[in-house]
Amino acid sequence: MSQVNQPKKTEIKIADNIPGAEYANAMQVNHNRDEFQLMFLNILGPSGRVTGKIITGPGHLKRIVAALQDNLKKYEERFGVIKEAEGPEEKEIGFKG
Numbered sequence: 001m002s003q004v005n006q007p008k009k010t011e012i013k014i015a016d017n018i019p020g021a022e023y024a025n026a027m028q029v030n031h032n033r034d035e036f037q038l039m040f041l042n043i044l045g046p047s048g049r050v051t052g053k054i055i056t057g058p059g060h061l062k063r064i065v066a067a068l069q070d071n072l073k074k075y076e077e078r079f080g081v082i083k084e085a086e087g088p089e090e091k092e093i094g095f096k097g
Contacts, residue, residue: 022051026087036061 024040026048031037040052056064076082 024051025085031058034058 022040023042026041026043028039028041029036030039035055035057038054038056039050040054041048042051072082
């Protein structure tokens with residue numbers, strides 16, 4: 001049997017140092033010519049913490065956005081239109097080291 005027409009299989013491994021899921025209710029995005037930085041935050045009251053940080057290239061970010069839009073569309077078709085959540089009261093978020 002020829003393997004020319006068979007799709008390639010990608011094996012994904014999860015590193016042992018990745019903990020369980022973290023809840024995020026805000027995100028800060030920065031970019032330069034070569035990359036986008038997405039910082040996920042969990043803000044509760046007057047304080048918050050960074051729950052995750054992703055750095056990716058512009059082409060990959062475009063694919064991520066398309067995948068999120070597709071999933072959002074499928075979700076709303078199944079469960080109904082989502083009302084956008086309110087953002088934090090403060091317009092500016094400061095970081096402490």
